[in-house]
Amino acid sequence: MWKATEMRVCVILAGLLFLQLVASSNHYCIVGGGPGGLQMAYYLKSAGRSYVLFERNDEAGSFFKTFPRHRKLISINKIYTGSNNKIFNERHDWNSLLNDDVFFRDYSKEFWAPADDLVRYLGAFAEHHALNIVYNTRISQLSKDKETGVFVLKDQNGMTYKCDVPIIATGVGNITWPNGVEGKDIVEHYDTVSTNPEDFINQTVAILGKGNSAFETAQSLMEHTAYIHTVGGRSRMRLA
Numbered sequence: 001m002w003k004a005t006e007m008r009v010c011v012i013l014a015g016l017l018f019l020q021l022v023a024s025s026n027h028y029c030i031v032g033g034g035p036g037g038l039q040m041a042y043y044l045k046s047a048g049r050s051y052v053l054f055e056r057n058d059e060a061g062s063f064f065k066t067f068p069r070h071r072k073l074i075s076i077n078k079i080y081t082g083s084n085n086k087i088f089n090e091r092h093d094w095n096s097l098l099n100d101d102v103f104f105r106d107y108s109k110e111f112w113a114p115a116d117d118l119v120r121y122l123g124a125f126a127e128h129h130a131l132n133i134v135y136n137t138r139i140s141q142l143s144k145d146k147e148t149g150v151f152v153l154k155d156q157n158g159m160t161y162k163c164d165v166p167i168i169a170t171g172v173g174n175i176t177w178p179n180g181v182e183g184k185d186i187v188e189h190y191d192t193v194s195t196n197p198e199d200f201i202n203q204t205v206a207i208l209g210k211g212n213s214a215f216e217t218a219q220s221l222m223e224h225t226a227y228i229h230t231v232g233g234r235s236r237m238r239l240a
Helices: 004-021 035-046 086-090 115-128 212-221
Strands: 024-031 051-054 072-076 112-114 139-144 151-155 160-168 204-208 227-231
Touching: 024 035, 024 151, 035 051, 035 115, 051 160, 072 115, 072 212, 112 115, 204 212, 212 227
Parallel strands: 024 051, 024 160, 204 227
Antiparallel strands: 072 112, 139 151, 151 160
16 A cells, blocks of 8 residues: 555646646747748737747748758849838848848848758747747647637647637648549659759659749759650640
C-alpha cells in the first residue's frame, strides 16, 4: 500500500499534469508563421489585442526553406526606383511586410532574391517586433464549443488552446490532383522533381500548368533541355 505522503505526492503531480494540459486563452489564435501570419500578428500587437501565433517549425517563414524549389523568388525586389515616393517604392518591393522598421532591401540587394534571404527577413521581422509566437507547435485539430461559441485548438502533444477568433494562415496545403486525371502516376511532381538541370539534358519536357511554379521550373531547365512545353488553360493534353 502507498503511504499517505506518497498519495499526496501523486495527487500533486497529477494536478500539475492537468494544469499543463488545460487550455490557454487568447482572443485571436493565428495558425501559420509565414508572411500572412506575421503580418496579422504585427497588426494585432500594434492594436493592443490579445493574440498568439502557432508555427509548426522552429522558425518563421519555414515554408520558404523548401519552396520555391529552384530557390529564386519571383517577387521583385526593386530597390532603386528613382523616386522618393513611399507608395511608389512599396509597389516595387513585393517582399517586405507592412511596417516602419524592417525592410527586405536590408537582407537582399538582388532583383530576383534567393528564397533563403526571405527566410532570414521573416525571422528578423518576428524578432524585431517581439511577436508572440509559439514555435514547434502543429495545430492538428480545431473545434467549436457549441455552448460558449469559443474555438478550441489542439496541438500534436495534446495541449489545447482557446480563442474567440481563429485565423488560418497556413498557405499552401497538401498538393492534390483533380479527380479523373489518367496517367498522373507516371509524371514528376513539383514538390519532388529533381532541381538539378543536368538531369534533363537534351530532353523534351512538358510542364502541366502555367502558374508560378510552372514558369519557375521552365526557367531553371531551359538552358539544358531540347524543348519545353507548358500546358494549361484551354490547352488539352492526354497522358499516354
